[in-house]
Amino acid sequence: MNELMTTLEVNGSLIGYLAIDMAVAILLLGGIRYAMGVLGKVNTADELAQKDNFAYGISMAGGVAAMGIALSGAITGELAGSYEIELIGMLAYGLAGLILIKAGRYIHDKFALASFDKQALIIDRNIAVALVDAASVIATAIVVRAAIMWVEGLNVDTFIALVAVWVVSQVMLVVITRLFEWKYAKNNGMPFQTALVNNHIALGIRYSGYLISTAMSVTAASYFIIFDVDSLWMGLMQWVVISIILMVLLTILTSIAKFLVLWGINRREEVEDQQNIGIATIELATSFSIALLLMALMS
Numbered sequence: 001m002n003e004l005m006t007t008l009e010v011n012g013s014l015i016g017y018l019a020i021d022m023a024v025a026i027l028l029l030g031g032i033r034y035a036m037g038v039l040g041k042v043n044t045a046d047e048l049a050q051k052d053n054f055a056y057g058i059s060m061a062g063g064v065a066a067m068g069i070a071l072s073g074a075i076t077g078e079l080a081g082s083y084e085i086e087l088i089g090m091l092a093y094g095l096a097g098l099i100l101i102k103a104g105r106y107i108h109d110k111f112a113l114a115s116f117d118k119q120a121l122i123i124d125r126n127i128a129v130a131l132v133d134a135a136s137v138i139a140t141a142i143v144v145r146a147a148i149m150w151v152e153g154l155n156v157d158t159f160i161a162l163v164a165v166w167v168v169s170q171v172m173l174v175v176i177t178r179l180f181e182w183k184y185a186k187n188n189g190m191p192f193q194t195a196l197v198n199n200h201i202a203l204g205i206r207y208s209g210y211l212i213s214t215a216m217s218v219t220a221a222s223y224f225i226i227f228d229v230d231s232l233w234m235g236l237m238q239w240v241v242i243s244i245i246l247m248v249l250l251t252i253l254t255s256i257a258k259f260l261v262l263w264g265i266n267r268r269e270e271v272e273d274q275q276n277i278g279i280a281t282i283e284l285a286t287s288f289s290i291a292l293l294l295m296a297l298m299s
Contacts, residue, residue, distance in 0.1 A: 016083055024090040025071045028098060032063045035102070040119055047123070055122045055130035062134020063101070066141035070097030073145035096159060097144050100166045104140030105133070107170045112136070112177040115193045128196050128204035135208030136173070139215035143169035146219035150227050157229045164236050169218050172243060176214045180207055188272055202271045202280035209284030213254065216291035217246040220298040246294065254290045261286050 036059075037044040047056040074093035109118050113132070121129045147165035151158045184192040184203070195203050221242035225235045258267065262282060270276040271283070 017086055020083060020087050021090055024087070024094055025068070028071065028094045029064055029067050031098070032067050033060060035098070036060055036063060039102070042119075042123065053123070053125055055125045055127050058127065058130040059122050059133045062130075062137045063105075065134070066101050066137040067094075067098060069138065069141040070094070070101060070144045070148065073097075073148035093148050096162060097141070097148065100144050100162065101137050101140050104144075104166065104170060104173075105137050108133075108136040108140075108173065111170075112174045113193055113196070115191070116197050121197065126197070126199050128199045128201045131201070131204040131208050132196060132211075135211045139173060139211040140166070140169060142212070142215040143218050146222045150222045150225070152227050157232065161227070161232055161236070164232075165222075165239065168236065168240055168243065169215060172214055172218055172247065173211060176210055176247070177207075180210055184272070187268055200275060202275040202277045205277060205280040206271055206283050209287035212284075213250060213287040213291035214247060216288075216295055217250045218243045220246050220291075220295045223295075223298045246298070250291055250294060253294070254287050257286050257290050258283055 033044050036042070042056075044056075044060070047053040048060070071090070071094055074090050074097070116129075118129055118133060122133065144162070144166060147162050150165070151161045181192040184195070188195075192203070192207075196207075218239075221239050224242050225238050228235060262279065265279065267279060267283065270279040
C-alpha cells in the first residue's frame with residue numbers, strides 16, 4: 001500500500017489516466033445492459049429482477065465480462081502521451097470492441113448455432129443456451145483484446161487489422177462448432193443443437209470450454225507476429241496458420257490432460273448421457289488451464 005501511495009505521489013498524472021480509463025470503462029459496461037435491452041426488445045429490469053430469469057442474467061454477465069476483457073486491451077496509461085489521446089483511444093477501441101462483440105454474437109447465432117432462436121430460448125430460461133451465449137461473446141472478446149494489443153496507432157489500417165483478426169476468430173469458432181457437432185452426433189445419434197434446446201447444461205458447459213480455449217489459442221498466435229501496416233495481410237495469413245497449429249496442439253494436450261485428470265471415468269457417458277455438470281465443469285477448467293499454459297509458453 002505504501003508503495004502504491006509513493007507511486008501516485010511521484011507520478012500524479014497516473015491518477016488522471018486511471019480516472020479516464022475507469023470512467024470510459026464503467027460507461028461502456030453500463031451500456032451493455034441497455035444495448036441488450038434495446039437490440040433484443042426486452043425489458044431488462046423485468047427479466048432480471050421481476051421474473052428472476054437466471055438464463056438472461058448469465059447471458060448479460062457474459063456480455064459485461066466480454067466488454068471488460070476487450071477494454072483491458074485498450075488501456076495504455078502514460079504511454080498514450082496525453083489525456084486527450086488516452087480518452088480518444090479508450091472510446092474508439094471501446095466502441096470498436098463493443099461492435100465486434102455484438103457482431104460476433106450475431107455470427108455465432110446465425111452461422112455456428114443457427115437451428116434455434118437463441119433469444120427466445122434464453123427468455124424461456126434455457127440455462128444451457130445462456131451459458132453458450134456467454135461463452136461465445138467472451139471468446140470473441142479474448143481475441144478482440146489480443147488484436148487491440150497487437151495493433152499500433154489509431155487510424156484506418158488499425159481498424160482494418162482489428163476487423164480482419166475478428167473475422168479469423170469467427171471462422172475458427174464456427175469450425176470448432178462444426179467439429180463439436182460432428183463428434184456429438186456420431187456418439188449420440190442426435191444433433192448437438194437439439195441437446196442445447198433441451199437444456200442440456202452439462203453439454204453447454206463442455207462446449208463453452210471449447211469456445212473459450214479455442215479463442216485463447218487464436219490469441220496466442222499474436223505473440224509470434226509483429227504488427228506492420230506495410231505487410232498487414234502477410235501478418236494475418238501467418239496468424240491464421242499459427243492459429244490452426246495451436247488449435248491442433250491445444251486439442252492434443254487437452255485430450256491428454258482430461259484423460260489424466262478424469263482417469264477411470266467415462267467422460268462421454270457422464271456428460272452426454274447422465275448430464276453430469278461436475279464432470280463437465282472439470283473439463284471446462286482443464287481446457288482453460290491448458291490454453292492458459294499454452295499462452296504463457298508462447299508469450
